[in-house]
Amino acid sequence: MNNLRWQRWLFGAALIVLMLFTLFPFYWAIVASLTSDAALFRNPAIMGFILAVTMFPQISIVSPLYLLLRSLHLIDTYPGLIMPYMTFAMPLTVWVLTGSIRQIPKDLEEAAHVDGATRRQSFTKILLPLAVPSLATTGILTFIYCWNEFLFALSFTLGPERQTVPVAIALFRGQYQVPWGEILAAAVVATAPVAAMVLVFQRRIVQGLTAGAVKG
Amino acid sequence: MLTFSGSALGAEGTLVARQLQRFMQLNPGIHVELQRTPDDASQRHQLYVQWLNARVGNPSILQLDVVWTPEFAAAGWVLPLDKYAPARGEFFPATITANTWAGKLYALPWFADVGLLYRRTDLVPNEPKTLEEMVKNAQAAMARRGGPRYGIVWQGARYEGLITGFVEYLGAFGGRIIDEKGEVVVNRPEAVRALEFMRDELYATHVAPLDVLTWHEEEARFAFQNGNAAFMRNWPYPVAAMSDTAQSKVAGKFAVSPMPASGTAPNGHSTAALGGAQLAINAYTQHPDAAYKLIAYLTAPEQMLERAQAVGQYPTRPALYDDARLRGAVAIPLDNARRAIESATPRPVTPIYTELSEILQIELHRALVRQAEPREALNSAAARINALIDRTGMRKLMSGATKDSTPSGTSPAASSTVGHAE
């Protein structure tokens, strides 16, 4: 169990970094969607394409992706994992966010504009706060997806420095044996950060439209 | 710089690290690194396929399950070893056969797993000589007051383990899956009787619970270890856990022997399914000679002995079984162990084994859950396997020119397999 804990720490550290890097590109792309009035994301071709990305079963994609990443020398590196995660977690994020952004009434922005607010001000003071619940939601969904993703992590990492939690758990299994105690312990340790994140975010998630923002 | 792919779990991990260290000391020019791969066979297989398909040279040494060698050999992913003149005769013949494809040896047997019959010595003091006797013993044990819930437990889920169990019953009745000529014979009367016998254990004599149809190795082990079964069919690995008085209710109360033959079949013989691991050289490695040195080292007698002592895995060299040092290491009497390995039967040695096995698994399981009659299921299996062989053009390769090209000194008819072809 000690051996396990020590390794866990390594994995955990690697993971946190991984997660941070994963979330950043997302948010950044989301920012873009907000600034351009989501015009970009009203383009059916783009939305359709983004959605199509999730239509292949993962196991079909693993082999060609491995070949691609290998030719780019990205096996067993952070970018090598981040890029696929970004790609396959993005569709959901984009769809949820554009959906909720579209529901933010135009009048708010126009009112702000009339009041002399610059584009940036209307973005940071009006749009962003209203988008926070959806951002929080998709943030959690993405985080959990990356945290628990197994197949890509197994295939694209080689050593303990880059392996993620689900891979570590898989490595506990013997050929026949399933060391229940260790696996459940690992699962608890693995779930703890996620649960913590949720606790932190849940307030954001449920922030509704503050009454009065629209009326009057 | 070599990479060795292997388990790094627990005692085995420590052992491998130690042996690699020694190897490096003996061979100063070679540096070896251990690359951890999952122990779960199908995950490891998946990773190997990905790597080899991309022609990656690492890991330089692959740890293959016994049924993978012909597949990897045919795909050109592992190197033939004949040019290094390995001492084939020093290994058990069945293990060499399993690693030979198209007349060439592609991997060295590292350790052997064999299917064994475990029995409760307090309930069944004497080793049953036939399958029928085993069933009677099981029934008697169950009938006793305070007797166990189950007579016998085995792995009956729809997976490879089912085939290994079936192979044992098959041999007990004198049947085979594929004969020396490459003909599919899994639907012959002997095979049907074997399958019927398994099914009867479930529905006629009731010595096996229906649960076994979803069990893998661990579930069967739990049942036996908790004292709920009189007999168990399993690999050697449970012995350690079951001898541990802290967690096992049957410590000191069980014995192990090979699965018996059927008393009613003239050609039946005691059979153990052959499992275990082999070491092969990645065809894309830059250092094949160094890699061979490593695998020769790891399969040398001293290392095998050390492995037996450290983790209780059975060596694949018959000579070691005369060595007194092995006695304490292998937890069952040496004689039983040797008998079991000598009666070990490899499963069909062919690159299409996984597909073949899948077909057979499905049909066997259907018969066992009573979705089909044994005869019908096996006929269907035979037909589909034949179609598979024809579709993949394996027929020619598998119908061995029985001109045996293996220069092994001892190769009795334990070659119940196909694979010697030209």
Add this chain to the structure above:
Amino acid sequence: MKKISRLGHEARLGWTLVAPALSVIALIAIFPLGWTFWESLHLHELRMPWLGKPFVGLANYVEIAKDPRFWAALGHTAFFTVVSISLELVIGLFLALAMNRVFRGRGFVRAAVLVPWAIPTVVAALLWRFIFESQGGIANALLVDAGILKQPMVWFIQTSTAWVPVILSDVWKTTPFVALLLLAGLQNIDLTLYEAAAVDGANAWWQLRHITLPLLKPAILVTLIFRTLDGFRVFDLIYVLTGGGPGTSTEPVALYTFNALLQNLRFGYGSALSVVIFAITFGLAIFYVRGLGVRLGGEE
């Protein structure tokens, strides 16, 4: 059709910001898609390299069309997806409505609700397997005690009962995700609408039917789309729980594809299977978009 140059500064800014991300996605997504399409048109058996890699056109697809195991797998997948999604939507909606209310300790409730979804799939599958495993297992014990079952049964050896743990575990695991998505949608509904309706004397049920559900439609549709796509690609769960058994009666298409690709090493055939799965999910997405009125294009 608006030209980019006419859109002006804002849109160009938008494009500039997303271009790098989009190009990464394009690379990561398009390459495997293209590769798979290409492979599916060839005979490529890794085990038999001497056969080469001949171009065989649509032969793999013809083989799929004639393969009864494929059609069966398709049926299983469809069955699984429909049943799971239905249950998840209903329970998820209920959960979302509950989470929307203010009550003490709701933070913890929300966190607790998400735990099943946070557990790695393999671990969750193993847990559920353990529960339904043997005649002495937890599920049997509970059901027999409650009098629902007369005697313990072996769940995994009959098709009909083998689906129960599969669907249950998927619903247990994914309902939180659905609830979260629906909750996000609920947040966007203007509370004043409810107040107005209450003033007019409408009861909770009416409010649900005429205010909540219609306004939740976009969120429901997003959920439907993604859950359908996920359901069609289900793999880990069934692999661990039943392995596709008994026989092949719980085998979904993704598991069959896995077998073909990575166990039997038939890359050509396996790629064709993947393309077929893609085509089916693509068709479903189009159906959702057109048939159920999700608007991909602009609203104004």
